[in-house]
Amino acid sequence: MTLFRARVLDTPEDPFVGDARDPSHLRAGEDVGIVVEGGTITERDDFAVVRAAHPDEAVIDLRDGWLLPGLVDTHVHYPQVRVIGALGMPLLEWLERCALPEEQRLADADYAAEVATEFVGSLVAAGTTTALVFGSHFPAAVDALFTEAARYGLRITSGLVVSDRGLPEPLLVDPRRAAADQAALAVRWHGVGRARYAVTPRFSYSASDAMLDACAEAAASVPGAWFTSHVNENPAEVAEVGRLFRSAEHYVDTYDRHGLLGPRSVLAHNVHASDAELAVLAAAGSAVAHCPSSNSALGSGLFPMRRHLDHGVTVALGSDVGAGTGFSMFKEGLQACFVQGLLGAEGVALSAAQLLWLATRGGARALGLDDQVGDLSVGRQFDAICVRPRGGTALDIGLRHVGSPAEALGKIFALAGDPDVADVWVAGEQVAAAGLRRAAPVA
Ligand code: GUN
Ligand code: ZN
Numbered sequence: 001m002t003l004f005r006a007r008v009l010d011t012p013e014d015p016f017v018g019d020a021r022d023p024s025h026l027r028a029g030e031d032v033g034i035v036v037e038g039g040t041i042t043e044r045d046d047f048a049v050v051r052a053a054h055p056d057e058a059v060i061d062l063r064d065g066w067l068l069p070g071l072v073d074t075h076v077h078y079p080q081v082r083v084i085g086a087l088g089m090p091l092l093e094w095l096e097r098c099a100l101p102e103e104q105r106l107a108d109a110d111y112a113a114e115v116a117t118e119f120v121g122s123l124v125a126a127g128t129t130t131a132l133v134f135g136s137h138f139p140a141a142v143d144a145l146f147t148e149a150a151r152y153g154l155r156i157t158s159g160l161v162v163s164d165r166g167l168p169e170p171l172l173v174d175p176r177r178a179a180a181d182q183a184a185l186a187v188r189w190h191g192v193g194r195a196r197y198a199v200t201p202r203f204s205y206s207a208s209d210a211m212l213d214a215c216a217e218a219a220a221s222v223p224g225a226w227f228t229s230h231v232n233e234n235p236a237e238v239a240e241v242g243r244l245f246r247s248a249e250h251y252v253d254t255y256d257r258h259g260l261l262g263p264r265s266v267l268a269h270n271v272h273a274s275d276a277e278l279a280v281l282a283a284a285g286s287a288v289a290h291c292p293s294s295n296s297a298l299g300s301g302l303f304p305m306r307r308h309l310d311h312g313v314t315v316a317l318g319s320d321v322g323a324g325t326g327f328s329m330f331k332e333g334l335q336a337c338f339v340q341g342l343l344g345a346e347g348v349a350l351s352a353a354q355l356l357w358l359a360t361r362g363g364a365r366a367l368g369l370d371d372q373v374g375d376l377s378v379g380r381q382f383d384a385i386c387v388r389p390r391g392g393t394a395l396d397i398g399l400r401h402v403g404s405p406a407e408a409l410g411k412i413f414a415l416a417g418d419p420d421v422a423d424v425w426v427a428g429e430q431v432a433a434a435g436l437r438r439a440a441p442v443a
Pocket of ligand 2: 075077134230268320
C-alpha cells in the first residue's frame with residue numbers, strides 16, 4: 001500500500017446541478033490521508049485519522065502542492081502534435097494547408113512511432129491521464145499510438161480515422177476496407193489493458209453514406225465500442241454537409257440515421273447546433289466535446305453551452321490539438337470560461353468547481369469511466385496529478401496567499417501550465433515525477 005498526505009481538490013458531485021455558487025460543489029481537504037492499494041483508493045480521511053490506522057507506514061507528503069484528479073481530454077488528435085500553433089485560418093483551409101499534409105506523413109510507420117511518442121509524452125506532461133483520441137488514417141500508426149499509451153498505462157480510447165471523399169487521396173479508403181481495418185484494430189486493442197476502440201469517421205463532410213454504414217457495422221461488431229466524430233464546427237463545413245446529405249434533417253442526423261449515436265458517442269464542437277439537433281443528442285445520451293481554444297483559433301464560433309445544458313446534453317472538454325493551442329486542460333477550462341463570459345446572459349458563468357468538473361469527472365462521465373476515475377474518492381483508481389508551481393511565478397505567489405480552496409482552484413485554471421504539473425499517477429503508478437516522465441509497468 002501507499003499512503004499519501006496532501007491538500008486535495010476534487011468534484012465528486014455535479015456542480016451544474018443546483019446552485020452553481022454553492023461552495024460545497026468543490027470538495028477541498030487541507031490535510032488529507034489517501035491510501036492506495038493495487039492502484040485503487042481504499043481509504044480517504046483526515047490525515048490524522050488515516051495515520052492512526054497506519055502508524056508505521058511511510059508517508060508520501062505532497063503538501064507543497066495541490067493534489068487533483070488526473071485530467072480528462074475528450075477530443076485530441078494524435079497526428080497533429082507537430083502542427084499546433086498554425087493560427088488565423090478557418091477550419092477547411094487549416095485542414096488543407098496544415099493538418100492533412102502532416103497526417104499523410106503518418107503513412108510511414110517510423111514517422112508515426114516518433115509522433116506517437118511525442119503525443120503520449122505531451123499528454124502525460126499536461127497531466128492528462130484519460131483521453132478520447134482521434135487516431136490516424138493508417139492502421140500501423142494507430143497501433144503505434146496504442147502501444148505507446150500502454151507503456152504509461154494511459155486510459156486511451158481511439159481508433160482508425162476513416163474517410164472516402166473530400167480529402168487528399170492518400171487519406172481515403174473504400175468502405176469495405178475501412179470496416180475490415182477497424183475490426184482488425186479492435187481485435188488487437190479493444191479491452192486490452194486500459195485501451196478501448198472508438199469508431200471514427202473523420203466527419204460527414206468526408207464520409208459517404210456507405211462509409212457511415214461501414215462504421216455502424218464496425219461498431220456493432222465490437223461490443224462496448226465507442227463512436228466519435230466532428231459536428232457543426234464551422235459554417236462552410238455545415239453548409240457543405242447539407243449539400244452532400246440532402247435527405248438528412250441536419251448535420252447530427254447524418255450520424256443518427258446510421259445508428260451511430262448513443263450513450264457511447266462523443267461529437268466534437270457542435271458550435272452551430274439547432275434545437276432539433278440538441279434534442280436528438282439528448283435523447284441519444286450522446287456527449288459533446290467542447291473545444292474552446294480550437295473554436296477561437298479557427299474562428300469557429302462561440303459554443304452555446306447554456307443551450308446544451310438546457311437540453312440535457314452532456315458537455316465535456318477537449319483540447320482539439322492541433323487546432324487547439326496545447327494539451328493543457330487548465331487552459332481549455334479557462335478558455336471555456338472566457339467564451340461563456342463573452343456570451344453574457346446567454347452564456348454560463350463558470351465557477352472554478354465547474355471547470356474542474358468539466359476537466360475531470362464530467363469528462364470521465366462522458367467517456368463512461370466515472371465508476372473508475374474523475375475524482376479521488378474511495379473505490380476510484382488513483383489517477384492524480386500534483387500541481388506544484390515553479391518558485392517565483394504568479395501561480396506560486398498566488399497559491400501562497402489564497403484565502404480559500406476555491407480561490408486556489410481559480411488560480412490554477414488561470415495560471416497553471418504544463419510545467420506546473422509536477423507529478424502524475426495512473427492507477428497508482430507514478431508516470432511523471434517532478435515534471436520528468438517515466439513509463440510505468442502496467443498490470
Ligand atoms: N473536422 C474534421 N477534421 C478535423 C480536425 O482535424 N480538426 C478539427 N478541429 N476539425 C475537424
Ligand atoms: Zn477535432
